[in-house]
Amino acid sequence: MHDPAPPDTPIRRIGSWTLIASAVAIAAVAFGYVGGWLAPQRLTPTKLVDQFQHNAGTFPGYRRNHAKGVCVAGHFESNGQAQAYSVAQVFAPGQRTPVVGRFAIPGSNPYAPDSSVPIRSMALRFALANGQQWRTGMNSMPVFPVATSQAFYAQLQAKQPDPATGKPDPAKLAAFFAAHPETAAFRAWAKTAQPSASYATTSYWSLNAFVFTDATGQRQPVRWRMVPEAADAGSDANNSGDANYLADDLIGRLARGPLRWQLQITLANPDDQTNDATKTWPQDRRTIDAGTLVLERTTPQASGPCRDINYDPLVLPAGIEASDDPLLPARSAAYADSYLRRTSEEAHLPGTAAPTSTETKR
Numbered sequence: 001m002h003d004p005a006p007p008d009t010p011i012r013r014i015g016s017w018t019l020i021a022s023a024v025a026i027a028a029v030a031f032g033y034v035g036g037w038l039a040p041q042r043l044t045p046t047k048l049v050d051q052f053q054h055n056a057g058t059f060p061g062y063r064r065n066h067a068k069g070v071c072v073a074g075h076f077e078s079n080g081q082a083q084a085y086s087v088a089q090v091f092a093p094g095q096r097t098p099v100v101g102r103f104a105i106p107g108s109n110p111y112a113p114d115s116s117v118p119i120r121s122m123a124l125r126f127a128l129a130n131g132q133q134w135r136t137g138m139n140s141m142p143v144f145p146v147a148t149s150q151a152f153y154a155q156l157q158a159k160q161p162d163p164a165t166g167k168p169d170p171a172k173l174a175a176f177f178a179a180h181p182e183t184a185a186f187r188a189w190a191k192t193a194q195p196s197a198s199y200a201t202t203s204y205w206s207l208n209a210f211v212f213t214d215a216t217g218q219r220q221p222v223r224w225r226m227v228p229e230a231a232d233a234g235s236d237a238n239n240s241g242d243a244n245y246l247a248d249d250l251i252g253r254l255a256r257g258p259l260r261w262q263l264q265i266t267l268a269n270p271d272d273q274t275n276d277a278t279k280t281w282p283q284d285r286r287t288i289d290a291g292t293l294v295l296e297r298t299t300p301q302a303s304g305p306c307r308d309i310n311y312d313p314l315v316l317p318a319g320i321e322a323s324d325d326p327l328l329p330a331r332s333a334a335y336a337d338s339y340l341r342r343t344s345e346e347a348h349l350p351g352t353a354a355p356t357s358t359e360t361k362r
Contacts, residue, residue: 043153045333049341051156056108060345064338066121068112069104070247071304074258074295076126082265082290085220086212088319089128091290098127099293102306103199103250106139113243118193120246122204122226123311124293132317135309137331138204138226140196144277145186149330154180182278198249200230200259208313208331209274209323212265221268221323223281226261226293250298261293274323310339 052064059067080093090097101124106117119140126134146152158176159168177183196202205225212220230253242248253259266287273279301307314322314332322328 043150045330045337048149048153048156048330048334049337051153051160052108052338055156055160059108059110061342062108062110063104063342064108064334066102066104066106066123067108067110068114069102069121069301069306070250071299071301071306072101072103072250072295073297073299073305074099074101074293076263076291076293078291079289081288082212085214085222085265085267085288086319087215088134088212088317089130089132090126090134090317091319095129097129099295100125100127100305100309101295102301102309102311103246105246111243114246115195115243118190118195120196120199120202120204122199122202123306123309125306125309125311125315126317128317130317133315134317134320135311135313135315136206136224137311137313138206138224140202140204141186141189141193141207142205142280143185143189144207144327145183146180147182147276147278148326149334151180151182152327152330155183182276185278185280197245198230198253199246200250200253201228201232203227204261207277208325208328209268209277210316211274211321211323213319213321219321221272221274222265223268224263224265224290227264229260229262247298254296254298259295261295263290263293264288265290275325277325277327308343310335312336 049064063069076090076097076099078091078093078095078097080091082088082091083093089095101122104121104123105112105114106119106121121137121139123137124135128134146155155176158172161167162169177187203225206223209221209223212222214220264287266281266285268274268281269285272281272285299305312332312335313328316322
């Protein structure tokens with residue numbers, strides 16, 4: 001026989017509700033801490049994205065960074081050489097994977113002239129046949145200025161324009177760089193970097209490290225870059241005062257035929273750091289050619305297929321994992337915040353329908 005249930009007394013009911021209330025309170029406190037509401041000094045995605053707006057203003061319906069860009073589409077042709085290191089279907093021999101991408105320049109101003117910054121970006125979404133996706137955002141520099149989201153936030157704060165001059169305060173920038181010697185490699189690159197005349201002749205680095213896993217579960221830290229086949233100087237529109245020469249050059253090139261990049265994957269040695277994007281790996285590390293990215297067409301981002309894609313670097317297929325680089329979760333969270341803001345704004349712009357994307361807002 002079972003023991004009879006204890007009587008349902010008022011004291012017992014109060015105790016039960018106290019336990020439930022305590023659990024809810026603990027969850028609320030934890031959620032508040034994660035959101036940053038109970039820890040004002042803690043960096044949150046909201047603070048980070050707000051700082052982009054403080055620096056350049058708010059342009060409703062646009063990304064908070066890399067706001068100016070164009071959509072591209074094509075496919076990736078795998079040669080099978082990366083399959084020994086990753087079970088991702090995109091690397092299967094002869095696999096042809098559809099790609100929707102985006103070229104852009106950094107900054108929050110979608111009307112900035114293309115020559116205003118020397119950096120270009122390439123973002124790609126690989127739609128694998130098994131329903132999985134691989135999304136990656138790459139930039140045209142070999143190193144990132146800082147290694148953590150907190151340092152990146154401090155950099156943005158130092159670059160906030162002085163209301164009196166409309167330009168960053170040189171003293172604040174100098175103080176930031178003095179406090180962050182890890183920026184030295186990026187600053188050395190930036191001193192000689194020139195705005196490229198074409199998206200098509202530019203190399204793009206992943207900057208962050210990732211981890212490939214093979215069929216046996218073996219893990220291999222990697223970085224990658226897209227290396228262009230086109231090497232000519234291309235258009236001289238950047239010297240003619242054309243603020244949009246990158247898109248114009250891209251349209252002209254694609255009218256003559258597809259553009260191609262080789263996906264080169266660098267394999268880390270066991271002692272190589274994977275958590276610091278300010279440092280490159282030694283040049284003698286083995287690099288494999290994994291296949292060819294073929295871009296065939298471009299469309300304006302306002303109506304193109306890249307418009308509603310959040311190029312979250314943590315959307316990864318089986319066979320590719322995030323490394324311990326702290327910038328990766330920070331990028332993912334900031335991208336999600338920016339995505340939610342701009343799509344909400346688009347839905348309320350006069351004459352603009354709400355986005356129909358089924359994008360996962362991670």
